[in-house]
Structures are given as structure tokens and as C-alpha cells.
Amino acid sequence: DLMLGIETSCDDTGVAIVRPDGSVVASAVASQVELHDRYGGVYPEMASRAHVDAILPTVRKVLDDAGLRPDDLTAIGVTRGPGLIGSLVVGTNSAVGLGDGWGLPVYGVNHLRGHLRSADLDERRVTYPAMLLLVSGGHTLLAHVQESGDVTLVGSTRDDSVGEAYDKVARMLGLGYPGGPAIDRLARTGTPDVDLPRPARDLALDFSFSGLKSAVSRFLAANPEHPPENVAASFVEACLDVLLAKCRTALAQYPSECLVVVGGVAASPQLRERAATLCDESGVALCLPPLRWSTDNGAMIGLAAWDYHARGLRERPRPDTSLTIADW
Numbered sequence: 001d002l003m004l005g006i007e008t009s010c011d012d013t014g015v016a017i018v019r020p021d022g023s024v025v026a027s028a029v030a031s032q033v034e035l036h037d038r039y040g041g042v043y044p045e046m047a048s049r050a051h052v053d054a055i056l057p058t059v060r061k062v063l064d065d066a067g068l069r070p071d072d073l074t075a076i077g078v079t080r081g082p083g084l085i086g087s088l089v090v091g092t093n094s095a096v097g098l099g100d101g102w103g104l105p106v107y108g109v110n111h112l113r114g115h116l117r118s119a120d121l122d123e124r125r126v127t128y129p130a131m132l133l134l135v136s137g138g139h140t141l142l143a144h145v146q147e148s149g150d151v152t153l154v155g156s157t158r159d160d161s162v163g164e165a166y167d168k169v170a171r172m173l174g175l176g177y178p179g180g181p182a183i184d185r186l187a188r189t190g191t192p193d194v195d196l197p198r199p200a201r202d203l204a205l206d207f208s209f210s211g212l213k214s215a216v217s218r219f220l221a222a223n224p225e226h227p228p229e230n231v232a233a234s235f236v237e238a239c240l241d242v243l244l245a246k247c248r249t250a251l252a253q254y255p256s257e258c259l260v261v262v263g264g265v266a267a268s269p270q271l272r273e274r275a276a277t278l279c280d281e282s283g284v285a286l287c288l289p290p291l292r293w294s295t296d297n298g299a300m301i302g303l304a305a306w307d308y309h310a311r312g313l314r315e316r317p318r319p320d321t322s323l324t325i326a327d328w
């Protein structure tokens, strides 16, 4: 039982081999960070070309690392959306080609379900019903998840994602790309002494981060000499206050065994600590993916593909940039 997972929705080419219990036999991620750092963000056209160059060597490397041949695989799972269309086309076409060549079924996987399942990689953690906080480069949402795999979206951002806000504030502070980890490191050395808004207080479980981003921009324009580590610390605290307040409300409204926090921003140590405190107070378990499975990777797509396999959701994968967390 070995699933080959392939992820190319954005700027990383991720490939892994995963068992149905979430154990990862081998994994590799070819990163384009240096390429995009030069432009301060992801350049879609270059991202697709970099996937074309990276995908087959990365598949080959993962098979070699695992000491396996294509014959040993059960199936292939590939991200079909959401993401950059050109990048998705490269991934799905490559997966279909490999599946045809090797005589393997290919499942088209929803990237957001991949993030959800990242919390069960290496070992099983999630118990149901679960409250999901997905905080990534393109998404900020809360969803209630049943054991059956049914998902109800209960809140999402009206504008920017929290990851986008991190990346944009990082740029304002001259920290380069990707901004999340850089903001985190800087924030830890500062004092949160800037009064920033806690947006979306009146939006029930929905989020809004563009006002916070603009408030940071206005503050920096008016106070260019203010210590950047204090600006970063204040920004992180404002983001986390909002995220955690919404999680608290969601946990009170929807019966949940645990809070699952996934997506690139779930790599933030500050978010991890605050979520642990909230879960202690709320009496629910906290389920976090290991750090290396928080950002995009092939293993989470491989594990999610086992759900598609179990449901018989086998269809020629068509790229779809409009998938939501509730879709398969």
C-alpha cells in the first residue's frame, strides 16, 4: 500500500510516498524560493517552468530514496486545485502521464484537504468532529470536519489571507520572501508597543486582514524610525489575537474533539503556543502537523489521496482553481 503524492499548486514541487496510516516512506520538496526571492514574490510563468524541470527528477529521487520501483506503487495522487493554473497543469499532466505509463490509477486531490490531512502525517492525531483552522498563503478559514470527511465551512477571510498579510508586512520591513518565517524571527526579539486594530471583531467567524496590513503601512510611513522588531511583534500579536478569538468562538459553537491548525502559518511557533493555551482552556486536544509538513509538500497530498481511493473518487484529474475546503 504505497501512494505517490505530487504537489505543484504554487512554487514548491513536492513529491512523497505515503502509506494509508500516514507514515511517510520518502519525501522531497524542490523549492523555488531563491527564484522568487529575486522578484519579491511568486512569478506564475516561471513557477510552471520550474515545475516542468523539477518534477520528474524529484519523483525519481523519492523512488530511489525509498528503494522502490514504480511497480511497487498502488496509485498516484496529485493536487488538482486550488492554486496557480499553470502549476496545476504541469502537476496533473505529469501525474496522468506517469499513471498511464506505469498502469496506475491517478486521483486528483483538493490541496486544502491535503493541508487538513497533514495533521495525521507520521502518526494519527485528529479525532472527530474536529474544528479546522487553515492558515496558509492563499487561505484563512475555519471549518467543522466530520469523520466521514464531510466539511462545513464556518468562517473565512473577506480579503487577504493571514499568510499574505505576513508576506506583505515582511516586504514593508524589507525582509524578503517568504515573509512568514522572517517576521516570526524578528517579532520574537521585539516588544508589541504599537497600537494596531484587531479587525473583523464584528464579522462573526469571518476574518479580514487587509485593514491590519494598511494600518502597519500607515504606521511605518508616519514612524519610519520605530524599531522594526516592535512593529513585527505588534503585527504578529494582532494577527494571533484575531485568529485565536475566532477559534475560541468556533469551538464554543460547534462540538469539537480537537482543534486542527494547518497551513504554512501553522509553522509559526507563536501561533502554536497560543493555540496550545486556548486548547488547554477549552478542554479540547490540539492537533498540529510536524513543522516540515506545515508548508506545501507531497506527503499531505499522498495521504489525502488515500481518502479518494477509499471513496472510489477516481476521475482523470482536471485542474480547478476554484475548489473550496468542502469540495473533493
Ligand code: ATP
Binding pocket: 009, 010, 082, 083, 111, 115, 135, 136, 137, 138, 139, 162, 163, 164, 166, 167, 178, 179, 180, 181, 184, 263, 264, 265, 266, 267, 268, 269, 294, 295, 296
Ligand atoms: P494555499 O495552501 O492557500 O494554496 P500556499 O500553498 O501558497 O497557499 P502554504 O505553503 O500553505 O501556502 O503557506 C505559505 C505561507 O505560510 C506564506 O504566506 C508564508 O509566509 C507562511 N509561513 C511559512 N512559514 C511561516 C512561519 N514560520 N510563520 C508564519 N508564517 C509562515
Ligand code: FE
Binding pocket: 111, 115, 136, 137, 263, 264, 295, 296
Ligand atoms: Fe498550501
